[in-house]
Amino acid sequence: MAPRQSTPRAVLACGEVRTTLLPARQALDIRSAAGLLALRADERVLLSERPGLYARSPATLTGVDCPLPSANGARIRAVGTVTAHAALTEGRVLQTSAHCSLPATGPDQRRPWGEYLVRPGVVEPLGKLPHEAVARGVLDGPRRGDLDVGLIADGLLTRLLRHPLLDQRAPFRSRPTRLRWAALPAAPGEGPSLERFTLAEDELRTVRLRVPEDTAATDLATLCDDLALHDWLLTTVVRMLDGVRLGATAAEDPGAAVRALRPAVDHLLHLWMPGARVSRELAPLWAPLEERPGFTRQWQAMVQRIRDQLTLHTVQAVHREAEPAP
Incomplete structure (x- = not known):
């Protein structure tokens, strides 16, 4: 042969x-x-x-x-x-x-x-x-x-x-x-x-x-690693937010929302860099995902929601500390 x-x-x-x-x-x-x-x-x-x-x-x-x-x-x-x-x-x-x-x-x-x-x-x-x-x-x-x-x-x-x-x-x-x-x-x-x-x-x-x-094929694998990473980040933060009853939690346990959302701030929010290691030839493939469903738009909306909640709970905590004792 x-x-x-x-x-x-x-x-x-x-x-x-x-x-x-x-x-x-x-x-x-x-x-x-x-x-x-x-x-x-x-x-x-x-x-x-x-x-x-x-x-x-x-x-x-x-x-x-x-x-x-x-x-x-x-x-x-x-x-x-x-x-x-x-x-x-x-x-x-x-x-x-x-x-x-x-x-x-x-x-x-x-x-x-x-x-x-x-x-x-x-x-x-x-x-x-x-x-x-x-x-x-x-x-x-x-x-x-x-x-x-x-x-x-x-x-x-x-x-x-x-x-x-x-x-x-x-x-x-x-x-x-x-x-x-x-x-x-x-x-x-x-x-x-x-x-x-x-x-x-x-x-x-x-x-x-x-x-x-x-x-x-190695460039394709790198692209798909990048897609998988950012999809995981979105999925994980969505579940964090879904697990927090933001409106009801403040009255029941003022610190619950902060404890639930802090891991996102400490470990995840700084990881969002779509396409950072993708080859120049394949980088345009991120565009369809940014248009629909809109990966980065959804991520930015969630990040802002987390920051707003943490700011709100900080303000409420300061207000409670400032209230005179009965």
């Missing part, structure tokens, strides 16, 4: 992101973040302090040999490697992400593992890839036994959450979210576009993209 000379162009990239609050009472400093994310001894953790503290682990590879998910029920076997990494934002929000690219065609027979290992993050079908059907299958959710990059992201997350650096004392309650994405080729000459962003059940979000052929 002669070795292949090159890999056909990718016609589908897909991945999944897990986002959660780091279970630690104090946010990790940059040195501790590097220790948490040191997944490989032969490669350093990427650290950045601008525009905010950010740490990203080296990539890891997981070999796969299984059928691909498909909306039309076709059973397409694929072999290759899935790339995974983890990231920590401001020492507080942990994400794990797994993704791969799939070419239009692959060999008719499985090749030796060495040929797949030299193409990290590429999963090749045996034969032709019905990429539209597979993209729908990825977003709908794989069946048992199908390629499931979410399981790889979840496994990495479980590993990191057991790290001895973490005291398992999160400063407030929150829920993890999952973002599942698929990117298909854009029409010749067209730029990237976000076709659909969906909030599904069980904390799941799905994203369908169209991108030019030469778009790097």
